[in-house]
Amino acid sequence: MRTPAPDARPVALTIAGSDSGGGAGIQADLATMTAHGVFGTSAITAVTAQHTRGVESSFVLPIEEIAAQLEAVTGDFEVGAAKTGMLATTEVIETVRDHAVEFEFPLVVDPVMVATSGDRLLEPEAERAYEELLAEATLATPNADEAEVLTDIVVTDAESARDAGEAILETGVDAALIKGGHVPGETVRDVLVTDDGVRAFEHPRVGTDATHGSGCALASAIAARLAKGEALETAVEGATDFLARAVRYYYDVGQGHGAVNHAVELRNEATRELTAEEVQAVVDRFVEADVSALVPEVGMNVVGATPYAESVAETAAVEGRITRTFSGVHPNRGVRFGASSHVARFLLEAREYHPDLRFAVNCRFDEAVEDALEGFGWPVAEYDRADEPAAVKATEGSTMGWGARQAFEGREEPPVAVVDRGEVGKEAMTKLVATDPEALAERTLALADEVSE
Numbered sequence: 001m002r003t004p005a006p007d008a009r010p011v012a013l014t015i016a017g018s019d020s021g022g023g024a025g026i027q028a029d030l031a032t033m034t035a036h037g038v039f040g041t042s043a044i045t046a047v048t049a050q051h052t053r054g055v056e057s058s059f060v061l062p063i064e065e066i067a068a069q070l071e072a073v074t075g076d077f078e079v080g081a082a083k084t085g086m087l088a089t090t091e092v093i094e095t096v097r098d099h100a101v102e103f104e105f106p107l108v109v110d111p112v113m114v115a116t117s118g119d120r121l122l123e124p125e126a127e128r129a130y131e132e133l134l135a136e137a138t139l140a141t142p143n144a145d146e147a148e149v150l151t152d153i154v155v156t157d158a159e160s161a162r163d164a165g166e167a168i169l170e171t172g173v174d175a176a177l178i179k180g181g182h183v184p185g186e187t188v189r190d191v192l193v194t195d196d197g198v199r200a201f202e203h204p205r206v207g208t209d210a211t212h213g214s215g216c217a218l219a220s221a222i223a224a225r226l227a228k229g230e231a232l233e234t235a236v237e238g239a240t241d242f243l244a245r246a247v248r249y250y251y252d253v254g255q256g257h258g259a260v261n262h263a264v265e266l267r268n269e270a271t272r273e274l275t276a277e278e279v280q281a282v283v284d285r286f287v288e289a290d291v292s293a294l295v296p297e298v299g300m301n302v303v304g305a306t307p308y309a310e311s312v313a314e315t316a317a318v319e320g321r322i323t324r325t326f327s328g329v330h331p332n333r334g335v336r337f338g339a340s341s342h343v344a345r346f347l348l349e350a351r352e353y354h355p356d357l358r359f360a361v362n363c364r365f366d367e368a369v370e371d372a373l374e375g376f377g378w379p380v381a382e383y384d385r386a387d388e389p390a391a392v393k394a395t396e397g398s399t400m401g402w403g404a405r406q407a408f409e410g411r412e413e414p415p416v417a418v419v420d421r422g423e424v425g426k427e428a429m430t431k432l433v434a435t436d437p438e439a440l441a442e443r444t445l446a447l448a449d450e451v452s453e
Helices: 025-035 063-076 090-102 125-132 142-152 158-169 212-226 232-248 264-270 274-288 342-351 367-376 401-408 437-452
Strands: 011-019 039-051 054-060 080-086 107-109 175-178 187-195 197-204 302-307 315-318 324-325 326-329 335-337 359-364 378-383 419-420 429-434
Touching: 011 025, 011 212, 025 107, 025 212, 025 264, 039 090, 063 080, 063 090, 080 212, 090 274, 090 359, 107 125, 107 212, 107 264, 107 302, 107 335, 142 158, 142 175, 158 187, 158 197, 187 232, 197 232, 197 437, 212 232, 232 264, 264 274, 274 302, 274 315, 274 324, 274 335, 274 437, 302 342, 315 342, 342 359, 342 401, 342 429, 359 419, 359 437, 367 419, 367 437, 378 401, 401 419
Parallel strands: 011 039, 011 080, 080 107, 378 419
Antiparallel strands: 039 054, 175 187, 187 197, 302 315, 302 359, 315 335, 324 326, 359 429, 419 429
8 A cells, every 4th residue: 555645735716607618617717726736626606508609508506506515615625715707696696795704715806797799797786796795805807898897987098997996996805906908909908906006917919819718717817826825916917927828828729719728837837847858959969960160159059948938037048058169069058947048039039920939049150051041942031230220229138039020020931040140249140940859950950061061
């Protein structure tokens, strides 16, 4: 008989409807909680037949069954935080409110009141019942439409979001997060309003309609983080970052728009070791083959991004770069995350246009390299530093992002190589990019062989 090794986890509770399509509701909440390292429990308020294209039908559970679930969970588990989703009727909202009075843990209320079409989902009595529930809550997370229902304030910008948040605080809730996903603009701005002040969390808008369940995922992520003991503002910041990535790298499932990727951060973290190993394998091949002919004066680096990388800290590279020696090439130190600056930023910007790109290397550029690139017939892009705006030049670290935009923006097929002819004080360079390490290594070795002949 083996000795058990129990895994103690914080516990969170979701009080919401079931989504048979898995993109929202209880299913999304539990997936999000698990991804955040929290044990998820549930009280199901309604059963819906839905998928990525819409809702076919719904059935609200009897009040006594909802109450029984709440009592069963809170009577056994040490719940660290809870969140609500679809509550459907006045009676359900009142039942949750009656239990929330006894909660000794934070409660996040996502007031599901308005359909994506803009239609109201609840009768006026239920809307008023929500205000009483908010009085027992730690945080309300309405979108712009729901904030308008609660306050009669039309949310169109940061100022009106603040006004709506301050009005919601009058219900007795500790804080209000006015979500900006429904407000037009290139930036999604979520505004957190508390008695202590206002803070906005901003993320570039993702060009996708696969946002079904995003509100569920956000509220669940906040609740999970609160259950782990995070402060409210820290929990909101982390949860909005999580949602931005979950929407960008959505699940391509179903015949509709797809679903939010609730496991995106968990899976991204799980690939870190493999990504570092892949970069190391490419470096080892370069050392064995001696790619001296391609190493620039400033040194060469190989960069690998995790599948859902959004920052330099999520890219692996050689610390100190690869340099020429009397006996070939040699990495100055080992592979670690965050080791590259220039090549990593270039790769991350390239991924804005072609997210499948995960690996890059910088090589020297001269006439021999140019001839070799022409001979291979690879798609090649180029940018001219003479066209670089003064504001970009004056901002430390922004040139690589600008250069990548020139090379990748508007191209249906990504280039294999990007040429930077340099300028005074800036060495000319070639950057090769690929979706996988094998392709990057093969292309670089082929280029090195051609240039060495």
